[in-house]
Amino acid sequence: MHQLPVHQTPAPVTDAPKLNVEPLEAASSLRMLAYDALKRAITQMDIYGSAAEFRLDERQLSETLGVSRTPIREAMTVLEQEGFVRSVPRRGIFVVRKTKREILDLIVVWAALEGMAARLAATNASDDEIDSLRRLFNEFEATPPASPMHEYSQANIAFHQAVIRMGGCRLIVDMTGNLFLHMRAIRAVSVRQENRFEISMREHMAIIDALEQRDPDLAERLVREHTMGLAAHVERHGVFPE
Template sequence: MLEMITVWAALESMAARLAAEVATDEEIVSLHALVDGFNGADVGSHMFEYSDVNIRFHQAIISLSRCKMIEEMANGLFVHVRAIRRRTIYERDRAKRSVVDHKDIVEAIEARNGERAERLVREHTLKLREHVDRFVTLD
């Protein structure tokens, strides 16, 4: 699982860089619809809804890259990564931090700063990897 998350981090971070370069302004606005309705303070009362939106956000980043190979490879991993994201989003204030991270990622893509978007997505996903490594027992 840790290797899958690591590969996902590489794929999605490159997708974020590409999205900053090729996504239309309208497509980037669609990312706002996935993050602007939540804030760190009240996400806990909307956890089920946020869990689904969180998954859609990550899928949208992949899609906006317009790189079919990244999308195909990510889709092969997504069943597993989605399951661990759903399981861990409720733990140790991860949802609150996730909301902040997602807003920063959208801001970087909107600014067409591919390097920053890539770094933020990689760091965001590697936080998941660290959490799983430290706190999740995988059977």
């Protein structure tokens, strides 16, 4: 690979997604604070909303967070081990964007885990927890054409997080934690395509009905089919790295 002369720097990419991080307060573990801030910011990114790669600028992050580069580097090491970022020799550190094949595999794994969480939630979740799922979509049922896609996307993501949490299995919550970055971004992109909004709303309501009926078989099947429908959509329409 050709290396740029020392005095040159690559031109900035203007259409890359933005990483919103906040300054850190002084504390004993700056590495953990930096890790938490960066992981939170990366998780909230729309990493598949742009074709551009997103490079993390160590110097800029150091200035923004108000710490030296050492805790930034240490946090990056942990994030790379967890699969959130990757280090490219002579280029820098980039937020990981999975290939289309990897995304399809990831969706299959998520379907299995969330399906089991839904089965458990049908038995374990409280009535109020299940009712909270319906409240997430109240405004979108009333006026779907006027509902901003960003707001619906956030409700959609909150729904799936809640189902995982309501299952009450700590291991499923932990196993889906690092998958969530990509599932969140994939759902955010797909809900804006074709008629996924209408399909998503209808399927969410059916899942909530099954949970309210305390039907674990139906809840598991509907959640699994809902997520595998996302896989089929990505297979047909998804534009992701190869």
